[in-house]
Amino acid sequence: MKPNFSELARIYGIDRRTVKKYYEGYEGKPKNRNKPSKLDKYYDEIxxxxxxxxxxxxxxxxxxxxxxxxxGTYSNFNKYVKKKGLKPEKKVKGHPRFETxxxxxxxVDWKENIKLVSRNGEEFVINVLDFKxxxxxxxxxxxxxxxTQEELIESLIRIFKDIGGVPKEILFDNAAAVVDITGEKxxxxxxxxxFAKDFGFEVKLCKPRHSIMDLMSLRFLEGNENILxxxxxGVGKTHLATAIGIECAKRRYSTYFIHFQELIAQLKKALLENRLEYRLKHFSKYKVLIIDEIGYLPIDNDGANLFFQLISSRYEKSSTIITTNVVFSEWGEIFGGATIANAILDRLLHHSYVIFIKGPSYRLQSKTVYFSNTNQQN
Incomplete structure (x- = not known):
């Protein structure tokens, strides 16, 4: 006998169509939906x-x-990866930092035979002395x-002057400029x-870590640290910053390169067009932002304030790489005052690697050789 769906609906306080649906065999929505995902076709590739x-x-x-x-969105993509058990293995825990x-x-270490190629195709081979x-x-x-040993000693003397003193001990690898090797001795x-005795430091032989190679490992991104x-x-600052940026891009970190003056021009234009917030968000979203050539030209107060806002928005959230030809004590001249310059530096230097590079300009290297040869011929 067919039931009275209307009467049952009145008794249980539900729609008669719902009663009919359950009478005809409906069991409710399944707890686990097997709906296919757009990402299933990329499963093997993921x-x-x-x-x-x-x-x-x-x-x-x-x-x-x-x-x-x-x-779809990254959030849904991440959920898919977790659901399918595709999450990559946890990173190996880092070793404790050695403190002194x-x-x-x-x-001290040498990075040997680094090849740099100019925009004109000129190739330069250099050696970099790394002192940390x-x-x-x-x-x-x-x-x-x-x-050569002569260049090593001259470089160390310049560095001692730069840091205002000499450490008690300096670690070296087995460089020919430092050691004599006879058989296994x-x-x-x-x-x-x-030289070490005259300057009051002890020489210790070992295999120190490579600072540049440390940066190329991209460990600085884990702590949202900056590089300056x-x-x-002409000493290769932009080459090094670009090399690190390329490595970041290869590993799929969002990376953006811009000249300092172009950055300030874009921010000032956005301010005039009442879309500064959007532009700041644009530059803040990148995991790595490379700002090239700070200090070649000074900027006005508006530009300094806009740059401060950008650095503040990225502070401890992402990494910024800076190249500059001006020492930090003179940044007040770039930004129109010591107060704003110190505020910017405070945020850039808090978690950072500061790398000072000294040496002759490699843009002028071939010209110097040319004039030297010309003078000798004359």
Whole structure:
């Protein structure tokens, strides 16, 4: 006998169509919906990409989105990865940082035969002396054409003047300018030992870490740390910043390169057009922002305030790479006052690597050789 759906609906206080639906066999919505996902067709590709060491979920998402704009939001992509168990393995925990007392220790290493190519296709081969203080991690880079003992000693003397003192001990690798190697015996050569004695530091032989290679590992991104390259024109600051930026982009971190004057011009234009907030958000969204050539030209108060707002919005949230030819004590001249300059530096330097590069301009290297040869012929 067919039931009276209207009567049952009145008794239970529900719609008669609902009663009929359940009478005809409806069991309610399933607890687990097997609805297919737009991402299912990319399952194998997502799995293979996340298996690559160092690749992030965000990086794979950006990669797929560049191919297919319809894959949805990052939030849904991340949920899909978790649901399918595709989350990459946890990173290996870092080793404890080795600490020394102030003035106790420094380390020196050579980065050899670095090739730089100019916009005109000229190739320059350089050697970089890397000097790092153990306590503050303060770095000095000296660019040399050779690795002679004479150049090493001259570079160290300049660095000692720069840092205002000499550490108690300096770590060196087995460079020919420092040690004599006879068979399996390694000892500090007599001339360098005399130099160390005169300047009051102890030579220790080891294999120190490479600062540039540390930066190329991109560990600085984990702590949202900044990098500031300081040096005279033509010593390779932009080359180094660009190399790090390319490595970041290869690993799918959002990266943006802009000249300082162009950045200020865009912010000032946005202010006039009443869309400053949008433009600040645009520059703040990048994981790595490279700002090139701070200090070549001064800016007005409006420009300084706009730059401060940008740096404040990125502070402790993402990494900023700066190149400048002006030492920090003179940044007040760039930004029109010490107060705003100190506020900017306070946020840039709080979590940062500061790398000073010294040496001759490699843009002028070929010209210097040309004039030198011309003078000799005359």
């Amino acid at each position: 799995k293979s990409k996340l298996a690559i060491k160092g690749v992030t979920v965000k990086g794979v998402y950006e990669y797929l989105k560049s191919k297919d704009e319809t894959i 007392d102030p003035g106790e220790q420094a380390q 203080l153990g306590y503050s991690r303060y770095c000095c880079f000296e660019i040399n054409r050779t690795k 390694i000892k500090v050569n007599s001339r360098f030992k005399s 390259f300081v040096g005279t024109p």
